[in-house]
Amino acid sequence: MINGTNVKLGKVRSAIRELFEYGRKRKAEIGEENVFDFSLGNPSVPAPEEVKTELLRLISETDPVFLHGYTSAQGDYSVRKTLADDINARFGTRLTADCLYMTCGAAASLCITLNALVCSGDEVITFAPFFPEYSVFASRAGAKLVAVKSDPLSFQPDLAALRSELCDKTKAVIINSPNNPSGVVYSEKTITALAEILREHEEKTGNEIYLISDEPYRELVFDDSISVPYIMNYYDRAIVCYSYSKSLSLPGERIGYIAVSNKMEELSEVYAGICGAGRALGYVCAPNLFQQLVKAVTGKTADISVYKRNRDILCAALTSYGYTVIKPDGAFYLFVKALEEDAEKFAEKAKEYELLLVPSDSFGVKGYVRISYCVDTAMIERSLPAFRKLAESYKA
Amino acid sequence: MINGTNVKLGKVRSAIRELFEYGRKRKAEIGEENVFDFSLGNPSVPAPEEVKTELLRLISETDPVFLHGYTSAQGDYSVRKTLADDINARFGTRLTADCLYMTCGAAASLCITLNALVCSGDEVITFAPFFPEYSVFASRAGAKLVAVKSDPLSFQPDLAALRSELCDKTKAVIINSPNNPSGVVYSEKTITALAEILREHEEKTGNEIYLISDEPYRELVFDDSISVPYIMNYYDRAIVCYSYSKSLSLPGERIGYIAVSNKMEELSEVYAGICGAGRALGYVCAPNLFQQLVKAVTGKTADISVYKRNRDILCAALTSYGYTVIKPDGAFYLFVKALEEDAEKFAEKAKEYELLLVPSDSFGVKGYVRISYCVDTAMIERSLPAFRKLAESYKA
Numbered sequence: 001m002i003n004g005t006n007v008k009l010g011k012v013r014s015a016i017r018e019l020f021e022y023g024r025k026r027k028a029e030i031g032e033e034n035v036f037d038f039s040l041g042n043p044s045v046p047a048p049e050e051v052k053t054e055l056l057r058l059i060s061e062t063d064p065v066f067l068h069g070y071t072s073a074q075g076d077y078s079v080r081k082t083l084a085d086d087i088n089a090r091f092g093t094r095l096t097a098d099c100l101y102m103t104c105g106a107a108a109s110l111c112i113t114l115n116a117l118v119c120s121g122d123e124v125i126t127f128a129p130f131f132p133e134y135s136v137f138a139s140r141a142g143a144k145l146v147a148v149k150s151d152p153l154s155f156q157p158d159l160a161a162l163r164s165e166l167c168d169k170t171k172a173v174i175i176n177s178p179n180n181p182s183g184v185v186y187s188e189k190t191i192t193a194l195a196e197i198l199r200e201h202e203e204k205t206g207n208e209i210y211l212i213s214d215e216p217y218r219e220l221v222f223d224d225s226i227s228v229p230y231i232m233n234y235y236d237r238a239i240v241c242y243s244y245s246k247s248l249s250l251p252g253e254r255i256g257y258i259a260v261s262n263k264m265e266e267l268s269e270v271y272a273g274i275c276g277a278g279r280a281l282g283y284v285c286a287p288n289l290f291q292q293l294v295k296a297v298t299g300k301t302a303d304i305s306v307y308k309r310n311r312d313i314l315c316a317a318l319t320s321y322g323y324t325v326i327k328p329d330g331a332f333y334l335f336v337k338a339l340e341e342d343a344e345k346f347a348e349k350a351k352e353y354e355l356l357l358v359p360s361d362s363f364g365v366k367g368y369v370r371i372s373y374c375v376d377t378a379m380i381e382r383s384l385p386a387f388r389k390l391a392e393s394y395k396a
Numbered sequence: 397m398i399n400g401t402n403v404k405l406g407k408v409r410s411a412i413r414e415l416f417e418y419g420r421k422r423k424a425e426i427g428e429e430n431v432f433d434f435s436l437g438n439p440s441v442p443a444p445e446e447v448k449t450e451l452l453r454l455i456s457e458t459d460p461v462f463l464h465g466y467t468s469a470q471g472d473y474s475v476r477k478t479l480a481d482d483i484n485a486r487f488g489t490r491l492t493a494d495c496l497y498m499t500c501g502a503a504a505s506l507c508i509t510l511n512a513l514v515c516s517g518d519e520v521i522t523f524a525p526f527f528p529e530y531s532v533f534a535s536r537a538g539a540k541l542v543a544v545k546s547d548p549l550s551f552q553p554d555l556a557a558l559r560s561e562l563c564d565k566t567k568a569v570i571i572n573s574p575n576n577p578s579g580v581v582y583s584e585k586t587i588t589a590l591a592e593i594l595r596e597h598e599e600k601t602g603n604e605i606y607l608i609s610d611e612p613y614r615e616l617v618f619d620d621s622i623s624v625p626y627i628m629n630y631y632d633r634a635i636v637c638y639s640y641s642k643s644l645s646l647p648g649e650r651i652g653y654i655a656v657s658n659k660m661e662e663l664s665e666v667y668a669g670i671c672g673a674g675r676a677l678g679y680v681c682a683p684n685l686f687q688q689l690v691k692a693v694t695g696k697t698a699d700i701s702v703y704k705r706n707r708d709i710l711c712a713a714l715t716s717y718g719y720t721v722i723k724p725d726g727a728f729y730l731f732v733k734a735l736e737e738d739a740e741k742f743a744e745k746a747k748e749y750e751l752l753l754v755p756s757d758s759f760g761v762k763g764y765v766r767i768s769y770c771v772d773t774a775m776i777e778r779s780l781p782a783f784r785k786l787a788e789s790y791k792a
Contacts, residue, residue, distance in 0.1 A: 002567075051460070052455060060448075064447070068649050140676040252463075266398075269403055273406055276399075276402030276403055280532050283503070
């Protein structure tokens with residue numbers, strides 16, 4: 001007689017978790033070094049040295065009543081001011097501290113934002129492939145998640161398809177670039193055109209549409225020629241959901257923020273909605289020690305060159321074995337075309353070679369697998385013969 | 397056109413916050429030392445020295461990929477095991493690690509628990525006076541919060557009143573002992589009788605009723621003769637929502653847990669519901685560094701003798717000035733009868749003497765004010781003449 005939706009959510013593991021648990025068992029059976037686990041998006045690179053130094057300094061030198069005390073619900077003012085200044089310096093925006101709301105990471109950022117915006121019965125659009133938890137978050141906020149397809153070659157959003165899905169119920173569009181699971185960065189051309197379509201729809205219907213950018217992978221881009229457009233410079237009803245989980249390798253500490261564009265006419269309403277949603281979901285404030293930390297290490301990242309090396313090794317090898325790989329500009333995921341139509345069957349086949357690859361079905365796309373390459377480079381090198389044999393098994 | 401409920405929640409400050417903000421302005425006008433701010437329940441005592449030592453040790457000696465990495469959603473196994481063992485040793489329970497779910501503090505514990513249990517249209521009962529956010533949390537979970545009165549002298553729950561409020565819609569009862577705002581500890585007699593009434597109601601209706609104990613103040617009890625009954629020993633459908641905010645003076649770090657009684661027949665369903673609710677509300681895991689910390693300092697508390705001293709000074713002085721004070725056995729709150737019928741008017745009058753006291757109306761009770769004595773003892777001593785003058789102003 002308790003809430004069945006949540007019981008089900010708690011019992012049904014995601015495809016990713018399921019595979020990870022299989023991997024744990026398999027490693028116990030045949031040895032850790034013989035299983036090639038590409039299932040989880042868990043940073044393998046340690047936090048940068050500055051994180052350790054600054055944590056030790058903060059704990060040694062700061063009054064504990066302040067350091068471990070409540071901040072205001074939206075976060076410590078000086079933290080928000082520092083981060084707003086940093087965003088302004090990097091992207092030419094003019095955010096104030098009061099455009100930022102500190103959160104317990106990206107999932108909290110998204111849940112709070114969706115709960116702030118959504119009225120029951122609204123629709124929220126995203127582009128497939130997408131992070132599966134979006135459905136869970138949107139649904140709890142009272143919205144239906146509508147997945148719009150991407151271009152099958154570039155994996156950029158299909159904007160014609162977007163146009164046909166926009167309707168009176170559309171409250172928001174979520175984008176995620178660099179993308180989990182495709183690794184694709186949405187181009188400036190895409191963002192410009194997307195913004196234009198949303199503005200047109202707003203004018204036509206008189207409804208506000210919010211563009212939410214889920215950006216945990218913003219800093220994980222491996223070529224200087226690639227830039228990740230900052231959505232506030234293209235669209236006024238823009239909200240950035242940021243997390244330090246991947247950029248600083250702090251996924252377990254739950255620290256991030258929501259940034260609301262100062263160019264949004266109804267900024268104070270939306271910000272109040274965010275404060276209210278955070279309150280109703282039980283988020284009193286983001287962890288204070290880590291608020292002070294991200295202020296102290298602004299601009300630093302973990303050593304992401306490791307991910308670039310991993311990507312380059314995998315891309316070159318897999319391509320040479322005959323796999324089709326989506327060009328990965330960022331994040332730490334590689335989206336690879338399955339060698340048979342059914343990605344789940346392909347992933348099962350891969351297990352015979354001890355390769356743990358996540359089938360794309362749960363990301364809303366058929367026929368691909370996701371390879372998380374946030375792993376030891378040595379494991380990648382050990383895994384290459386298995387990838388080759390897997391490809392050969394389809395040629396036979 | 398965004399969610400109006402959350403905008404309103406974000407805009408309307410609680411009475412406590414409102415008073416705190418007034419205090420900030422007033423201090424700027426007449427000097428910090430001349431305002432007697434008893435508004436907030438923010439621990440004034442620093443975290444114990446062991447917190448600093450263990451944080452420094454964890455950060456210096458632990459692999460950062462582990463220390464700052466994701467834990468499972470329910471929390472690190474070894475942390476949960478240590479805490480379960482500690483609870484068992486203290487209260488004679490037989491919890492396993494899988495009865496515990498680590499959370500971002502008491503508000504998260506309550507929100508997740510309520511979302512796990514409540515089906516839309518259910519009722520959740522609590523006893524006035526109660527922490528005002530209970531209404532917000534219950535409402536977001538889809539339930540109506542029903543406040544049952546307490547005995548006007550002892551401030552123990554009025555169990556006859558409870559009996560008449562129990563109905564087919566009742567899903568849970570929340571208790572909070574030591575109580576915010578009254579400081580009262582619910583006696584073993586109360587808990588025994590309460591459990592019996594709930595069991596009777598379950599038998600009569602065939603509906604499960606959950607007893608939720610919100611326990612951030614469990615360790616803040618100042619006399620050896622006072623014990624806070626552990627609800628699992630009195631009722632099988634018992635869930636404890638714990639937080640380290642007050643016991644370790646870590647309110648800004650957001651760390652706590654939910655403990656589900658192993659004697660609950662449907663434990664695995666309820667635990668799955670908690671996992672699902674946490675997921676849907678965006679709680680990926682509790683902050684890992686602080687999970688490891690509470691494992692390392694199990695059994696330690698901040699120096700709560702300061703609160704006892706504060707309580708004793710205030711109680712003795714206020715009683716001698718003619719105030720009626722509810723006997724405070726724990727927490728760091730004193731519930732004092734207003735000297736006129738309208739507590740809000742009384743609190744306004746108190747402001748003329750620079751005393752910031754929270755009127756009891758927002759706690760669901762009329763005619764009292766709450767004094768948070770988690771403040772410097774020196775401020776309490778400076779405030780006494782003001783309390784005396786305030787009392788005298790009513791005698792004139």
